[in-house]
Amino acid sequence: MPTASHHIRLALFVLAGLACLAATLVLLGQRQNLFGSSLAVQADFRNVSGLLTGNNVRLAGITVGTVKEINILNDSTVRVMMHLNRDVQPYVRKNAVASVGTDGLVGNTIVNLTAVAAPAPLIAEGDVLRTTTPPAIDEMLATLSISNKNLVGITEDLHQITGKLNDSRALWQLLGDQKVAANVRQTLRHAASATATLQASANDIGHLTRGIRQGRGPAGYLLTDKEFAKQLRHTTRQLARSSDTLAGTLGSLQQQVQSGNGPLHTLLTDTAMSGQLRQTLGHVEQGTDGFNQNMEALKHNFLLRGYFRKQAKRKAKAAAQ
Amino acid sequence: MPPVLPTPPCCPLISPATPMPASTFFTEFRAMTGFTGRFFREGFRPRYEWLELLNQCYAIGYQSLPLVGITSFIMGLVLTLRLRPTMVQFGATSWIPVMVGLTIIQELGPIITGLMVAGKVGSSIGAELGSMRVSEQIDAMEVSGTNPFKYLVVTRILAATLMVPILTLLADAVGLGACYLGINLQGVTSVALFTNNILGRLTFGEVLPAVVKTFFFGFAIGLIGCYKGYHASKGTQGVGVAANSAVVLSSLMIFLLDLVAVGVSTAFGLI
Amino acid sequence: MESTVPPAPAAALPTPAPAAEVVLTVAGISKSFGDNHVLKDFSLTLRRGENVVVLGKSGSGKSVLIKCIIGLLKPDAGTITVLGQPVATLSHVALDALRAKVGFLFQSNALYDSMTVRENLLFPLRRHWLADHQGQEDQLVLQALDDVGLPQTIDQLPAELSGGQRKRIALARTLIVPPEIILYDEPTTGLDPVTAREIDQLIRHVQQKYHASSLIISHDMSCVRLTSDRVILLSEGRSYAEGTYAELLASTDPIVHAFFE
Structure with missing residues (x-):
């Protein structure tokens, strides 16, 4: 009944399963920026239209980070904490404007960062970004x-x-x-x-x-x-x-x-x-x-x-x- | 002829075909709770039956792989092909990977694996332990200086608990592969685009509960199969009833647990 | 309630010397399942090297008795002492150690269906002896199979064997860890007369070879005649009569007499 070949097959089977899990977690982690160093910034919105933690943050249509935390500050302000990849820091300035949008007509809710054509220093840890609300x-x-x-x-x-x-x-x-x-x-x-x-x-x-x-x-x-x-x-x-x-x-x-x-x-x-x-x-x-x-x-x-x-x-x- | 072996008074035999009165249901429930408690009391104290655990993992996990693989392959393919016409109408064919992927990872993979394992493993555990009980093999084990609960029950429950998640992960992979194939049968997409499509929509909050619940599926399958078999009544009919009710009850339990999983995920704000 | 047995005829089987050490004492045990009082104040003693047969009707609680002796069931009242140790109060470890010295031949043989004959025999060996006899395992298995005359079946599965062969393998499994006491639960039930006689001879053979004491549960009179040194008749949960086969055969008591017709 118990033979070495059974145990080898079992080991391969378990490893294959764990590999699937690991691959999913690593790929998701990369996307959600779990493993890289990140830059935390905030933005206050009146309405986040169903934004969830884990949703993407985009700059010029490129995913540059994820939403980490959403807190209600008061009846008209929602504070959204975002983690941006370190490597996009040189491209985001303090005067960038954040807005909540959707990925396509029926897609996920996302946060869009829009650059403003005015000189400003580069973004830093803990900055609070300005926001606009696109019309619903x-x-x-x-x-x-x-x-x-x-x-x-x-x-x-x-x-x-x-x-x-x-x-x-x-x-x-x-x-x-x-x-x-x-x-x-x-x-x-x-x-x-x-x-x-x-x-x-x-x-x-x-x-x-x-x-x-x-x-x-x-x-x-x-x-x-x-x-x-x-x-x-x-x-x-x-x-x-x-x-x-x-x-x-x-x-x-x-x-x-x-x-x-x-x-x-x-x-x-x-x-x-x-x-x-x-x-x-x-x-x-x-x-x-x-x-x-x-x-x-x-x-x-x-x-x-x-x-x-x-x-x-x-x-x-x-x-x- | 042998004297009638006592059926343990707390666990009357229940045929799944007959509707059970409420009182029987509660006694059964209490007995099963006691059985679960015994698993936790005895399961984590030496001596550990490692070799038997490995054998059971092999039987429950590895040997269920073809069955689970084929079912989830078919489900992935069929789902993709069925979904396509509708999505074409909406001009949303690019959403097929996401929809099928989410369905498979969150629900179909775990449920199909759970049901197939309940059917294959639940019944075999029920029948095996049932016939071992009926033919006194369980007593023989005890006489041979082996705690049959540890040797038979704990190993099987642990093996099911550990193997069902792994089977589910592989079933998910096979199902997604089938989805990829299905898309390429009628259109073209690259692997990179396909994975990006799926992963772009997934979050940890959606993946992890789906993985976690499969541990509970496995536990339920092992527990119910062992309970039914371990407490099988005398005679070959008892073995049949044990196998049958193990499958019926564990399949039902999988759906109930799935419902609970949705509730818990919602309560934690993951959905 | 024990009836007085009439004096035994001269041609009784030789009984061991009364001075032999008592290995098993059952003192006044009772066991009931719900309203079914299976054993009521039953007692017996077993001495070293002695074969005692407990004779009784179906459902008279014979199997319950030996399951109590091996600790699979707990009596409601009374004590059972095996090799000087009280079974009911032993810890798991001590009970397992005791069980290593007591062999149990199940009525249904209870061979593990999923294992080959070799694995069936190795199971109690490994469990009871653990790491000690690593090198000798194969030798012990072969020897035990030789004892029961079936060395060629070593790699077969129980399902491939005949009823008599299975009984022999089960006996080999009981013997592989040399027992001081062997409990036989209806060893000849369900076998054809020829095979049954072979098993009876095997029981005698084992007794002589291992100098073990045996407690045999049976209602097969040929078996009783061939294997018993002493017979206890169990009726309505009590020890009704006791004596050698010949003594009981000569009894005029209607209940005793009914068994010998």
């Missing part, structure tokens, strides 16, 4: 929804303005200069069509936010519905184009009316009509400002960020050529 998905959706409401308001304003300008017979009669009149009419037509497009876009975005709210969450929605992605791209493109057109239209209108020459200018400067027209134009200007702000807000929206980035790249490319 709910907040993003809220922003998107507000942007959309603004967009609807603006398009209505624009619609009224162009309507007023168009209906103002006195203005057209006074505009003796045929060429100028034609120009103005054309720009107004552009503006009108831009407004229509904008309205459609607003509808699309409304549909988008509603869909996300009711649906399977943004991740599922984006991952599964290819049609939706296409639609989103289209909507943003329309928005951008409308914005460009409007800016152009208003620019030329203003130029023609305000710095114009001939009888138009004279008439406009001292009649009641002129006052009214100025006011209208003022409104239009405000409207475009607001619109531009909204566009800016949309650009920061996480869902549309990618699109705008691409757009910017394309522009940069075009400019370079």
